[in-house]
Amino acid sequence: MLAMNNLISRTKTKIIGLIALAITICFTAIACGGGSQTQAASGIAPELVVDYIHTVLLADRTAYTKHVVNRLKKLEGKEKADGVVPAEATEGWKQTGGVPLPAQMFRLGSEVALENSDAFTYGLISPWNLNDNQAPRNEFEKKAMAEVVETGEPYKGYQEIAGQTYYSAVYPDKAVAEACVTCHNTHPVHLEKYPDKVFELNEVMGGIVINLPIDKT
Ligand code: HEC
Structure with a gap:
């Protein structure tokens, strides 16, 4: 039971880690996307x-x-x-x-x-x-x-x-x-x-x- 709980808890940590990574990637993408939009607005x-x-x-x-x-x-x-x-x-x-x-x-x-x-x-x-x-x-x-x-x-x-x-x-x-x-x-x-x-x-x-x-x- 304890081992099971441990496994679940480790899996949760991994999932949270992955979500955090995904959010970071999303933010970076949005930030970069925003950057190119600014470039478009000021003229390609x-x-x-x-x-x-x-x-x-x-x-x-x-x-x-x-x-x-x-x-x-x-x-x-x-x-x-x-x-x-x-x-x-x-x-x-x-x-x-x-x-x-x-x-x-x-x-x-x-x-x-x-x-x-x-x-x-x-x-x-x-x-x-x-x-x-x-x-x-x-x-x-x-x-x-x-x-x-x-x-x-x-x-x-x-x-x-x-x-x-x-x-x-x-x-x-x-x-x-x-x-x-x-x-x-x-x-x-x-x-x-x-x-x-x-x-x-x-x-x-x-x-x-x-x-x-x-x-x-
Ligand atoms: C079956 C006949 C035919 C073929 C095949 C053809 N053309 Fe033409 N081409 C014409 C005629 C007729 C015109 C003028 C028609 C118009 O634009 O009112 C013309 C127009 C042009 C013009 C614009 C200048 C001009 O003569 O008025 C260019 C540049 C040109 N052709 C290049 C090409 C290229 C490159 C190809 C192959 C990818 C090609 N043509 C295939 C008959 C042909």
């Missing part, structure tokens, strides 16, 4: 914010190309006959009952984002743009795009547009699939506007631009 560095946004954008763009477009058309060696769904990703997707091209999907997403938030804007640009609206627009974008094409690395910096300061970044948009290259190289607009430009796999084909308005106050 803009260069980190654009990196986070870019990670999500590129992930969605790549996943759409690989796992949707890829399964509809002959891409990366897979014949249409082996495709999963009888549909095609084409420029005139609305008329043909197909699905949007990766770049169109990207723009559709950016339009929805714009409807829901004014925290930032994003889009695709290229010095070899097929869509007239997707040429580098201003001095910042022209310089950034040229650097990105040359280095293959992102270009970041501040710019001012109509009195508003932005932290902007241009990330390389690379030919990740054979289809990127074949479609652009053979597109009638490309052949007419840039007859000498022949894209190769993994080459920078354009850039993902992210503009983050910065509040000066």
Whole structure:
């Protein structure tokens, strides 16, 4: 009986010890959590914010190309006959009952984002743009795009547009699939506007631009 009581008492001490440890861990977690909240309130560095946004954008763009477009058309060696769904990703997707091209999907997403938030804007640009609206627009974008094409690395910096300061970044948009290259190289607009430009796999084909308005106050 005594031995039993002893065992219970020792077990209780252990449990209390464990609870104390758990509480300590919880407090530490809350304290640290609070710390990062304060950091968020005082502003996460803009260069980190654009990196986070870019990670999500590129992930969605790549996943759409690989796992949707890829399964509809002959891409990366897979014949249409082996495709999963009888549909095609084409420029005139609305008329043909197909699905949007990766770049169109990207723009559709950016339009929805714009409807829901004014925290930032994003889009695709290229010095070899097929869509007239997707040429580098201003001095910042022209310089950034040229650097990105040359280095293959992102270009970041501040710019001012109509009195508003932005932290902007241009990330390389690379030919990740054979289809990127074949479609652009053979597109009638490309052949007419840039007859000498022949894209190769993994080459920078354009850039993902992210503009983050910065509040000066
Ligand atoms: C089946 C054809 C096709 C495929 C595949 C394709 N594109 Fe495009 N891409 C287009 C067309 C057409 C546009 C212009 C459409 C628009 O945005 O209105 C475009 C737009 C772009 C733009 C914006 C600049 C511009 O040309 O207007 C970039 C950058 C781009 N594509 C890169 C890529 C990359 C990288 C891939 C592969 C992941 C890819 N494209 C796959 C046809 C294609």
